[in-house]
Every structure is written in structure tokens, then in C-alpha cells.
Amino acid sequence: MPDLTWLYDAVARLLPFEAMQARFMQRALVELILLAPMCAVMGVHVVNFRMAFFSDAISHSAFTGVALGLLLGADARLTMVGFALAVGLAIVAVGRRTTLSIDTVIGVFFSTVIAFGLAVVSRDRSVARTLQMFLYGDILTIGEAEVWLTAVLFAALMGFQAVGFNRMLYVGVNPALASAHEVPTRTYQYVFAALLALVVIVSVWAVGVFLVTAMLIVPAASARNLARSAFGMFWWSLVVAATSAVAGLLVSAQPWARTATGATVVLCAAGWFAASALASRLR
């Protein structure tokens, strides 16, 4: 893996706060700066597709992914990714083939996945401790490998957006209309679900199971209040996510705050949301 020291040094120079001089803070910021825009951009589509519940189901599948890893004696991170992908694609596949509404399908998967995780954990109590780490996540202990993986995912995802953003919007307006007009709706649904599953799992490492959905939804929801066009929605979502990430990390490191980073980031985004709701009221 190539060295990222130059990047961390640059971060330290750009943000000359005392808190930012520690290497783990620099790494955390890089991770957040990669993660927040990914979540923001995916969030635009998640909100358009009304898929908030989907991301919730995937993030909770992380729990079972870990349990599965311990059960099989495999690397928990690998099984998390694999299991999340499988659940995400299965939800889309079943959703496309049934007359049940999508939130019913997701609900079934959600509870099954949780039940499976609990069943595994209940057999072996020692697993529970490992799980806790993923419930809350910890961006401050994130490793070099995770940063690299996030960077690769970031590149793949932005590539996907550059190629597919307009088509995704089309599907988001109405899938039947989009496919009647020859947008490859099915392909987009599967690719999006797979990418979303990956983004969710990487976010679980950073902010924990509880806060992933917030990372995806809150910036996009704020953007909805502020934007009037597709262009505006995309950029507002990015601005809200990026500023919340930086502000959240800095605030969490202050001696008077000493709060969990992920939670502080989400609270900053929630502040944005409140302001945006007010702005849309006044308009």
C-alpha cells in the first residue's frame, strides 16, 4: 500500500488546530472527507428512491456479518462486506418479483438478519464484545487499510455517479416510465444496491450501525429543503455532509466536548437540517 503520510501532513497544515496534529485525527479526517461525500451523493438517490429503510437493514446486517465471521473463523470485515452485499442484492431481487411493497420485503429481511445474528451471538457470549465495536463504530481507531478501501470505493462510486446520475434520477422519478423509455432500470437497481451496501458497511466501521442511515439521509434531506433542482440537491447534499464531517470531528476533539465523533458529525448535520427546514419555511 502506498504511503499516505503526505496526505495526512497536508491535512495538518490545512487545519492548524491543536487537535489535528495527532496522526489518528488526520487519518480520521481523511476517512470522513471520503466517506461523507459518498454518503451524501448516495443519500440523494436513497431519498429519491425512498430507500432509507433499506440502508437501515444493510447496516444491521453488519451485526450478523460479524457473527458469521466469528462462526466461520474468517475475517469479520470480509464477512460483513460479503453478507451485506448478499442481503442488499437479495432484497432487490425479491422486491422486483413480488407484489408486496418494498418496505414489507425489507422488513422481512431486516428481522431475519437480526434474528440470525442474535441466534449466533446467544450461542457464544464472547462474540458480543466484538459486536459492540461495530454498534458504535470508531473513526479514531480506523486503520490504514480501511482508508485505502474507502478511497477505492470513493473512486468507483464517483465514476458510477458520473456515468449514471441522470439515469438514476430517471429511475427515481418513476421506474416504470424509465424502463419504458429504455433506461436499463434493473441494472441500475442492482448496481445501486450493491454500491449502497458497500458504502453502508464502510460507514459502519466509521460511525457504527446506529448512525449510518443518518449519514446517508440527513444531508440529502437538508438538501431537499434547500434545493430547487437536481443540480442544487446534489451540491447542497455534498456541502452539508462535508462541513458536518469537518465540524463534527473538530468539535468532538475539543476538551469541553469529548463526544463520540460519529455522533457529533450527525448532530452537526442535524443542525443543518433544522436550519434548512426553517429556510424552506421562510421561502
Next chain:
Amino acid sequence: MTTPAISFENVSVTIGGVRILESVDAQVRRGSATAIIGPNGAGKTTLLLAALGQLPFTGRIRIPDTPRGAARLGYVPQRLDFDRGMPMTVMDLMVMGPQRRPLFVGRSRRRMDAAMSLLESVKADSLASRRLGALSGGELQRVLLALAIQRDPDVLVLDEPSSGVDIAGGSLLCELLDTLRAARGFTQLMVTHDLSLVTAHATDVICLNRRVMGQGPTSSTLNAAVLAATFGLHLGVADLHPLPGCTHDEHGRQPHADA
């Protein structure tokens, strides 16, 4: 006779154990304005969706290629089920189909000009910068029509184009369709329950009540026997003889007002 624009051969659709369409054999004449009529639950929309490849069916639906390649379909849905809170303008919607460059880096001038003239042709140019969610039923219908026309379709498929609009709006839309069809030469296939629009604007009809009860040119097909078979018995009271014309919308609506 030229090959039909669409031909349905022995098409059956079963959804959730219920037979919606049964052995439908029908042709849509190239260049025609064909209306699919029938009572509620007759399978009109189902037939359209099958033609669009949106639901599974047995039998065959043939949409022959045109000289420029595979036939292109344009679709105007009855009610667009979409999220009205979505921040998206009419221009966004028009541009996002043809434009490759993602909308977040901006819309191309060329695409916008092209979209604007399409919107003008459906009298919706004043709506270009409006939010999609802020459109009325009739306005949205015209925008969706522009969106469908944008593909330069060989067959334009419309589901109940007059449902979301008042009677005046309905005939206005049909006049618009007549003009567009004359200018662009597409085949028009629409589902409607509004017999007054059918007699005034459709050249051909397919009378459907799970199976085909009659089809052909509007004036010769819409007789009392076919209508009775399609809509049920008491249509006999409707005075449908002064066909073709547009004078009996009340009668035309009667049979399925209580269906």
C-alpha cells in the same frame, strides 16, 4: 395492407391467480390513433403494460422494426406516481434522458434548447423552470407527453390521457395529439374510458373486456352490439347512432359510472 405497428397474438395475463386478459388478438394499424376502450377492470392498462414489456404475459406481442431500426416507444402514464417533494424542475426531467453529462455539472445549452421547443409544442414552455411537484394534473400530463415525444417514438402509448384533467382539458390534449401525430407520423395507442374522445379523435378502436369484443375503424366498430358486449347489457339505452361525432359524452360515460 401494411404491417401493423403492434400486433397482439393470443396474449393472456394472469396476476395473482386472476386472469386479467384472455387470448387477446388485436392489431394496431400503423399511423392510426387507436383507442382501447372497455369498462373498469377490463384489462386495458394491463394490455398497455404488456406491450411496454412491464409485466409477464403468455402469447406474443410483435412490434416490428422500422426502417431506422427497432421500434421506439414513448409512454405517457396515467398518473405518475412520484415523490412530489423531489427538487427537480421540468427542464431537469426533460434533459436527464438525452444528456450524458451528469446534471450536477450543469445542463447543456443544446439539450435545453431542444427540450424547450418540445415543451413549446405541447404548450408547456412556460413550465420549464417549475418544480415537478408543483404542476397540476393537466400540466404534468403535457410535460410527460413532451418527454415521450422527445424519443421521437414510432408508437406513442398513453394511459387514460384525459383522466387527470377536466373535459375541456381532455379534448385540448387530444387536439394536441392529433396535431403532433400529423406532424410526426407516429402511431398512437391509448387507453381511455371517455367515449366522447374516442369518437372525436380515435381512428380505430379495440373494445376490450378481458377479451377482444370488437376492433376496427371507430365508426364501423362502435355499434350497439359491440358496446353491449364490451360494457354490459344496459348500454343499449345509449344513443350511439349519430356516429362519428362528439355529441354524446354523457351517454358514453354512463355504462361504467356504476361499474
